[in-house]
Amino acid sequence: MPFIPHSETDIREMLAAIGVDNIDALFDEIPANLRMDKLTGVPEGLIEQDIARLMMERAEADGRPLCFMGAGSYDHHIPAAVWELTTRGEFYSAYTPYQAEASQGTLQLIYEFQTMMTQLTGLDVSNASLYDGASGLAEAILMAVRANRKSKSRRILVPTTVHPDYRRTSHTIVHNQNIELIEVPYSPEGGHTLAESLQPYEGEDIAALVIQHPNFFGILEDVDLLTDWAHRQGALVIAVANPVSMALLKPPGAWGESGADIACGEGQPLGVPMMGGGPYFGFMCCKKDYVRQMPGRIVGRTIDRDERVGYTLTLQAREQHIRRSKATSNICTNQGLLVTAATIHMALLGAEGLKRVAQACHANTRKLVAALTASECVEAVFNRPYFHEAALRISLPLENVMRPLHAHNILPGYALTKDYPELGDALLVCATELRSDADIETYAGHLGRVIEKQTAAGCPVKPKMA
Amino acid sequence: MNPTTRPRWQPCKYIHPQERFATANGFFTAGVSRLRSAPAEDIDGKTNMLIFEHSHTGRRALAQSPQLNADVSDIPVDFLRTEAPGMPEVSELQVVRHYTRLSQKNFSIDTQFYPLGSCTMKYNPRACNTLAMLPGFLARHPHAPVSMGQGFLACMYELQEMLKDVTGMKAVTLTPAAGAQGEFTGVAMIRAYHDANGDTVRNEILVPDAAHGTNPATAVMCGYKVHEIPTDRQGDVDMEALRAAVGPQTAGIMLTNPSTLGVFERRIKEIADLIHEAGGLLYYDGANLNAILGKVRPGDMGFDVIHMNLHKTFSTPHGGGGPGAGPVGVSKRLEPFIPLPVVGHDGDEYYWITEDVRPQSIGRLSAFMGNAGVLMRAYIYARMLGREGMHRVADFATLNANYLMARLTEAGFQVAYPGRRATHEFIVTLKRQQKELGITAMDFAKRLLDYNFHAPTTYFPLLVPECLLIEPTETETREELDAFVEAMIKIQQEAENSPELLKEAPHTQPVRRLDEVRAAKQLDLVWSA
Numbered sequence: 001m002p003f004i005p006h007s008e009t010d011i012r013e014m015l016a017a018i019g020v021d022n023i024d025a026l027f028d029e030i031p032a033n034l035r036m037d038k039l040t041g042v043p044e045g046l047i048e049q050d051i052a053r054l055m056m057e058r059a060e061a062d063g064r065p066l067c068f069m070g071a072g073s074y075d076h077h078i079p080a081a082v083w084e085l086t087t088r089g090e091f092y093s094a095y096t097p098y099q100a101e102a103s104q105g106t107l108q109l110i111y112e113f114q115t116m117m118t119q120l121t122g123l124d125v126s127n128a129s130l131y132d133g134a135s136g137l138a139e140a141i142l143m144a145v146r147a148n149r150k151s152k153s154r155r156i157l158v159p160t161t162v163h164p165d166y167r168r169t170s171h172t173i174v175h176n177q178n179i180e181l182i183e184v185p186y187s188p189e190g191g192h193t194l195a196e197s198l199q200p201y202e203g204e205d206i207a208a209l210v211i212q213h214p215n216f217f218g219i220l221e222d223v224d225l226l227t228d229w230a231h232r233q234g235a236l237v238i239a240v241a242n243p244v245s246m247a248l249l250k251p252p253g254a255w256g257e258s259g260a261d262i263a264c265g266e267g268q269p270l271g272v273p274m275m276g277g278g279p280y281f282g283f284m285c286c287k288k289d290y291v292r293q294m295p296g297r298i299v300g301r302t303i304d305r306d307e308r309v310g311y312t313l314t315l316q317a318r319e320q321h322i323r324r325s326k327a328t329s330n331i332c333t334n335q336g337l338l339v340t341a342a343t344i345h346m347a348l349l350g351a352e353g354l355k356r357v358a359q360a361c362h363a364n365t366r367k368l369v370a371a372l373t374a375s376e377c378v379e380a381v382f383n384r385p386y387f388h389e390a391a392l393r394i395s396l397p398l399e400n401v402m403r404p405l406h407a408h409n410i411l412p413g414y415a416l417t418k419d420y421p422e423l424g425d426a427l428l429v430c431a432t433e434l435r436s437d438a439d440i441e442t443y444a445g446h447l448g449r450v451i452e453k454q455t456a457a458g459c460p461v462k463p464k465m466a
Numbered sequence: 467m468n469p470t471t472r473p474r475w476q477p478c479k480y481i482h483p484q485e486r487f488a489t490a491n492g493f494f495t496a497g498v499s500r501l502r503s504a505p506a507e508d509i510d511g512k513t514n515m516l517i518f519e520h521s522h523t524g525r526r527a528l529a530q531s532p533q534l535n536a537d538v539s540d541i542p543v544d545f546l547r548t549e550a551p552g553m554p555e556v557s558e559l560q561v562v563r564h565y566t567r568l569s570q571k572n573f574s575i576d577t578q579f580y581p582l583g584s585c586t587m588k589y590n591p592r593a594c595n596t597l598a599m600l601p602g603f604l605a606r607h608p609h610a611p612v613s614m615g616q617g618f619l620a621c622m623y624e625l626q627e628m629l630k631d632v633t634g635m636k637a638v639t640l641t642p643a644a645g646a647q648g649e650f651t652g653v654a655m656i657r658a659y660h661d662a663n664g665d666t667v668r669n670e671i672l673v674p675d676a677a678h679g680t681n682p683a684t685a686v687m688c689g690y691k692v693h694e695i696p697t698d699r700q701g702d703v704d705m706e707a708l709r710a711a712v713g714p715q716t717a718g719i720m721l722t723n724p725s726t727l728g729v730f731e732r733r734i735k736e737i738a739d740l741i742h743e744a745g746g747l748l749y750y751d752g753a754n755l756n757a758i759l760g761k762v763r764p765g766d767m768g769f770d771v772i773h774m775n776l777h778k779t780f781s782t783p784h785g786g787g788g789p790g791a792g793p794v795g796v797s798k799r800l801e802p803f804i805p806l807p808v809v810g811h812d813g814d815e816y817y818w819i820t821e822d823v824r825p826q827s828i829g830r831l832s833a834f835m836g837n838a839g840v841l842m843r844a845y846i847y848a849r850m851l852g853r854e855g856m857h858r859v860a861d862f863a864t865l866n867a868n869y870l871m872a873r874l875t876e877a878g879f880q881v882a883y884p885g886r887r888a889t890h891e892f893i894v895t896l897k898r899q900q901k902e903l904g905i906t907a908m909d910f911a912k913r914l915l916d917y918n919f920h921a922p923t924t925y926f927p928l929l930v931p932e933c934l935l936i937e938p939t940e941t942e943t944r945e946e947l948d949a950f951v952e953a954m955i956k957i958q959q960e961a962e963n964s965p966e967l968l969k970e971a972p973h974t975q976p977v978r979r980l981d982e983v984r985a986a987k988q989l990d991l992v993w994s995a
């Protein structure tokens with residue numbers, strides 16, 4: 001019996017101790033008419049060598065493509081020590097650290113994580129993580145509505161330069177609480193949010209403004225200007241940021257006159273594999289005045305009876321297991337194991353290592369953009385400074401270009417056509433520090449040949465969009 | 467906040483380890499001075515330094531990052547950071563040693579028996595981790611086309627199918643990231659269903675008082691009011707109170723069966739009929755699914771929507787507090803509202819089911835599809851158990867719980883519902899010890915740590931005074947259960963003869979009982995020099 005250790009003798013003696021004849025008798029309180037028949041949709045069990053063979057075949061089949069895709073999930077190098085340590089049984093198979101004395105390892109690690117995240121974001125306090133970047137933004141929106149005492153509004157300004165799936169997720173999670181997410185358009189030339197676009201809300205009661213920086217297109221937003229505008233309106237500022245970018249770019253806590261109020265985002269670039277989309281972790285930091293409105297677990301340092309330093313979950317009066325229907329969120333579990341990986345990852349890389357990764361990602365993406373736009377059929381969509389990710393327009397139907405590249409085991413980028421049809425056949429590309437010059441040449445070479453084949457008479461087949 | 471008086475953020479400065487307690491201070495300075503004289507070692511004499519305190523200016527783990535500072539001169543200087551974030555500067559060996567030592571300060575399933583009620587701390591098979599972390603799966607970008615993910619999608623599709631079978635539901639979505647998000651999904655679908663029917667007067671969700679805290683918190687997140695239903699003396703839902711509470715305002719009820727009291731709700735069919743007749747829907751909290759896996763299915767009990775905690779029933783790791791995975795199963799009438807994406811199969815190829823096919827979907831719950839790597843581990847576990855193994859889970863979880871309950875009863879402990887069968891868990895109440903000896907459930911729990919057993923769940927459910935909720939799971943040996951009983955007997959003797967041993971416990975952990983009031987009042991949430 002896989003994973004069940006009982007011998008026949010064990011079973012017999014245990015049943016005798018209970019005073020029943022067989023195991024089935026232990027289920028005598030379940031009404032007989034509810035008892036199920038045999039499962040039909042579950043196949044026969046596999047021994048370890050057989051499941052291993054099946055999984056290896058399937059993993060191989062998925063091909064490990066050459067990845068030039070970002071859009072919220074990034075292919076970074078992860079030091080070997082990160083997951084060697086993270087999957088130690090003492091981290092991997094521990095429960096949420098409610099019994100603090102028996103969980104000092106996890107608790108101290110989260111305290112270190114909180115410190116590192118406040119350093120990266122430039123804000124005062126951090127929680128112990130949320131599910132992912134998208135649901136983290138939803139929680140930040142709920143938090144801003146609670147925390148903004150100056151505003152009675154339940155309206156949040158959300159530029160369309162915020163990740164489309166973050167906006168969808170936020171809508172799913174907040175709309176039942178009558179919170180309105182108002183879309184703010186972007187500049188067609190710059191791909192950023194213009195101050196003019198905020199004009200209609202001048203003087204209106206708005207609970208918060210969301211700023212993703214770099215935004216979904218990789219474009220750098222005018223964060224100082226936007227932050228100060230929001231604060232003049234009495235609105236809070238919610239920053240959505242890529243943690244790797246913060247090692248190089250001005251952190252949310254330093255935006256504008258007084259900094260963003262809440263920063264959240266996707267922690268995946270900090271030591272978490274792409275893994276089909278999860279598990280990742282959402283991080284959240286804020287100014288200290290708002291700490292009691294934060295969702296999720298928070299670890300504090302304190303002392304024990306001998307005045308020895310120790311760590312414990314704190315401010316639990318915010319949470320569902322104490323407050324029930326009055327909690328700040330229904331969130332219970334966080335993403336502890338991913339936080340473990342991220343903390344070890346940040347400790348190994350340090351500030352200098354993280355900055356070098358950010359620099360290398362950006363330099364590689366620039367090389368990629370230069371290599372691809374060398375073709376007359378490819379142009380940059382926006383004219384503003386960007387970081388690490390760029391939107392390119394191709395003067396051919398995108399599908400016809402992408403499919404042959406997939407056949408060459410290349411992930412050419414994220415198609416923007418579904419979320420931003422107004423941009424035409426546009427592709428969001430990204431080259432992390434892992435992409436070599438040869439990788440970039442491979443992509444550019446294949447793209448060139450695909451374009452050549454598609455346009456026997458040369459390029460362009462249709463006029464470039466203005 | 468007045469922006470002019472708020473100090474600009476400053477990066478933390480580093481101090482040499484020898485000076486660490488001379489300057490160590492918390493973020494909120496009030497009262498933290500006492501930390502300055504605190505011992506730099508745990509009880510076992512090992513260091514309790516933070517990674518920051520191992521830091522040394524200019525030291526780096528140079529193998530880990532690109533060797534050169536690449537040119538980023540195209541980024542205008544206004545956008546750049548002026549001061550580096552305060553991160554530790556340490557060698558690879560220092561990192562490995564520090565986090566290995568930290569790990570050793572944890573209890574875990576791999577090192578200790580963990581009879582934590584309602585948490586199902588069963589063995590996490592190593593193969594599930596090794597095979598889920600194959601390079602082909604780790605390298606999968608979530609937006610890679612389906613043509614480059616057939617292996618991954620096949621696993622997800624088959625997991626959906628197996629979960630449908632074991633729960634008796636019509637469709638399953640894997641996307642909720644944890645139990646609480648699964649609950650949110652379920653109640654949001656209940657609301658979407660009523661809204662789609664133009665049935666907008668329903669504004670109330672019924673929740674038994676024994677429920678997990680996430681239940682009422684979830685109902686509120688979905689815009690509902692919560693109406694609590696009491697429990698009768700036998701641990702079942704109080705039917706009189708339920709009948710009185712049900713009405714045209716009832717959107718649904720959230721139930722855990724078996725309940726958190728460790729007993730099976732015998733009148734579940736009656737409850738289901740009552741709610742359905744009133745036009746409400748039934749939500750099944752799958753926290754205790756391990757008790758019935760392969761025995762009885764929530765779909766057959768009449769539930770319309772259910773979440774499963776794969777980190778409980780399907781042995782994925784708890785990871786020191788996540789990641790979980792909370793797939794949701796639905797009946798036919800809720801299928802149109804299921805969150806996306808879901809994996810489909812046309813006999814030939816696996817593909818994503820998206821908004822085009824499910825326009826009434828409640829939407830998306832995360833940027834991609836939830837905790838894929840956790841789902842992969844659950845899939846591997848389910849395939850290893852197979853049909854026969856799945857039927858045995860509840861058998862042996864229940865055998866272990868009833869055996870432990872019988873032995874503890876024999877040893878003189880009082881169980882909360884002595885007339886009832888234990889399911890996969892049961893409650894011991896220490897109210898007699900509290901009254902006669904002044905010993906609380908917390909004292910027992912902390913003393914168990916000294917005997918190298920993780921404490922059972924304490925003070926939950928809230929209904930039973932001084933309770934220990936005990937769940938051994940099916941993967942523990944009889945010897946381990948016997949050793950736990952022996953420890954409980956010894957602790958009872960200590961409670962009678964030397965109660966200070968319990969009051970002062972634990973004695974053998976890295977730290978003794980912590981000052982939680984101080985932690986909440988004198989907030990010290992980040993380190994700074």
